[in-house]
Amino acid sequence: MAHQYTKKLIQDTFIKMLNERPLKRITVKDLTIACDLNRNAFYYYYADIYELLSEIFRTELQAVIDEYNQTLSWEKSFMVATKLALNNKTALYHVYDSMQREELTSYIFNTSGNIMEKYVEHExxxxxxxxxxxxxxxxxxxxxxxxxxxxxxxxxMKEDPEQVIKRVGYLFDGNIQASLLRSSHSPRI
Incomplete structure (x- = not known):
C-alpha cells in the first residue's frame, strides 16, 4: 500500500511540475524535494525521469483499454485518452516540445491501435x-x-475532442462493419 502511495505521489507531482516547466528543467532532485522524499525512494521505482514518463503513458493506456472493455465503444475509449491531454495541456506541450516527443507519439499510436484492434475484433x-x-x-x-x-x-487543441470524436463516429459508422463483411465474402487465398 505504501508503495502504491509513493508511486502515485511521484507521478502526480511530476505531472504537476510538467504543467509548470519544460521536461528538460525537471530533475530527480527537484521532484524528490517536491515530494518530500529522498532520491533513493525515487530510484527504487524509476531509473530516471524518462522511465517515469513512460510508466505514466502505460498507465493511461491501460485506463483506455479498461474503458473499452467496459463500454465496447472506441469513441468513449478515445475520449478517456484525450482527458489526460485536456487536463494537462501545458504538460502535454512540454513533452511534445521535448526530445520525448517520440514517447508521446508512441503512446498515441499504441492507444489508437489498442482501441481499434479490440473494436475490429469485437465487430x-x-x-x-x-x-x-x-x-x-x-x-x-x-x-x-x-x-x-x-x-x-x-x-x-482548440477543437473539443468529444465533438470531433462523435462526428467521426457518426460519419464513419458502419464502414468497419462493411469492410469486415466484404472480407468475409471475399475469395480465400
Missing part, C-alpha cells in the same frame, strides 16, 4: 473476415486516429 466476431484484412483495417484506423490527434495537438 468481426460473427463474421469470417480474413485476419490479414482485420489487421489492415485496424492499421488504417490506427494511423488515421493518430494523425488526427497529432494534428489536434499541433494546432493548439
Amino acid at each position: 468481426s466476431e460473427q463474421l469470417e473476415a480474413l485476419n490479414q484484412d482485420k489487421q489492415l483495417i485496424t492499421s488504417f484506423y490506427q494511423c488515421a486516429l493518430t494523425g488526427m490527434v497529432l494534428h489536434w495537438i499541433e494546432t493548439g
Whole structure:
C-alpha cells in the first residue's frame, strides 16, 4: 500500500511540475524535494525521469483499454485518452516540445491501435473476415486516429475532442462493419 502511495505521489507531482516547466528543467532532485522524499525512494521505482514518463503513458493506456472493455465503444475509449491531454495541456506541450516527443507519439499510436484492434475484433466476431484484412483495417484506423490527434495537438487543441470524436463516429459508422463483411465474402487465398 505504501508503495502504491509513493508511486502515485511521484507521478502526480511530476505531472504537476510538467504543467509548470519544460521536461528538460525537471530533475530527480527537484521532484524528490517536491515530494518530500529522498532520491533513493525515487530510484527504487524509476531509473530516471524518462522511465517515469513512460510508466505514466502505460498507465493511461491501460485506463483506455479498461474503458473499452467496459463500454465496447472506441469513441468513449478515445475520449478517456484525450482527458489526460485536456487536463494537462501545458504538460502535454512540454513533452511534445521535448526530445520525448517520440514517447508521446508512441503512446498515441499504441492507444489508437489498442482501441481499434479490440473494436475490429469485437465487430468481426460473427463474421469470417480474413485476419490479414482485420489487421489492415485496424492499421488504417490506427494511423488515421493518430494523425488526427497529432494534428489536434499541433494546432493548439482548440477543437473539443468529444465533438470531433462523435462526428467521426457518426460519419464513419458502419464502414468497419462493411469492410469486415466484404472480407468475409471475399475469395480465400
